[in-house]
Amino acid sequence: MRSLIAGTGSYAPEKVVTNADLEKLVDTSDQWIVERTGIRERHVVADDQATSDLALEASRRALDAAGVDPKDVEMIVVGTVTPDYPFPSVGAVLQGKLGNKKAFAFDVSAACAGSLYALSVADRFVASGAVKNALVVGADALTRITDWTDRNTCILFGDGAGAMVLKPTDDARRGIVSTRLHTDGSLVPILLQPGGGSRDPISEKVVREKSHYVKMNGREVFKVAVRSLEESCREVLADEKLTPGDVTWVIAHQANKRILDATLSRLEIPESKCWMNLEKYGNTSAASVPMTLDEANRAGWLKPGDTVLMMAIGGGMAWGASVVRW
């Protein structure tokens, strides 16, 4: 038995911040941002919105598409690094908001790879028959931990949520066929939120030093991202005796157009096979993969039996790739 992605949904908050808006905040330009990243605008949470609010909208849409009543969900896994509260989990908050009492719910912390990690965990439960369905969400409000005076980071991030509903299938031609996940903890320093955790709890000093915001060595992240994404894609394809030429569609974490272009070029997969939306949303962290999947799905791109290659990388560094027969 395998698990099948039976429904997808996504949500981006209404407020839009354009590159022109950022020109007023930091020393940057629309031209620089577009050339270096491909991003033109991003959606940003309203003052009264938190990650679970984004997750709820995306989840409702995915459950509706899958024909699953929110009360019948048996497992909820949320990939996020910007929970509503340090604890409990967004999963727990989301379960409450869905009016569900049946599901066990928790979060997975793997930054921008969070939804791929969450998908992999839920896949094991569904494919083993332990649960009859699972709601997998990637949701982040990264702009809440973004320093709007740091031009190295504030141009990149946006907020959003994406959701996938997994159900079991006996159809050997369909479902999640293989996933490979990796972590390299020696790379923690190149992308992290240093303050506000148990190492340096929130304090006047943390706020003064702005260490509760995302810190990133962009050049290092870029290099690691291209190398790691290529390797994990090749590995997961080899698991199924596939080559990049067998891939029908690519659903990739939307970090930076240049990272994706370089990765696709190394894999010799044409850009036309990769759904791109970072122009509109920027890097939405764990939301990125399921938001992208939902857009491609609703646009009618994905047909039963298509080979979909999914890939993501984020702070940790944590990364991975999946092959899904749609």
Ligand SMILES: CC(C)(COP(=O)(O)OP(=O)(O)OC[C@H]1O[C@@H](n2cnc3c(N)ncnc32)[C@H](O)[C@@H]1OP(=O)(O)O)[C@@H](O)C(=O)NCCC(=O)NCCS
């Ligand atoms: C962040 C990133 C876009 C920067 O692009 P880059 O080509 O590496 O740029 P550099 O950091 O080398 O900086 C080049 C110059 O542009 C400047 N610069 C940096 N940000 C800028 C901005 N927003 N606007 C204008 N200039 C900027 C730098 O200060 C530097 O100037 P200098 O040459 O005078 O020192 C790129 O490194 C990147 O995308 N990295 C990966 C980030 C990512 O995806 N993170 C999330 C992973 S999940």
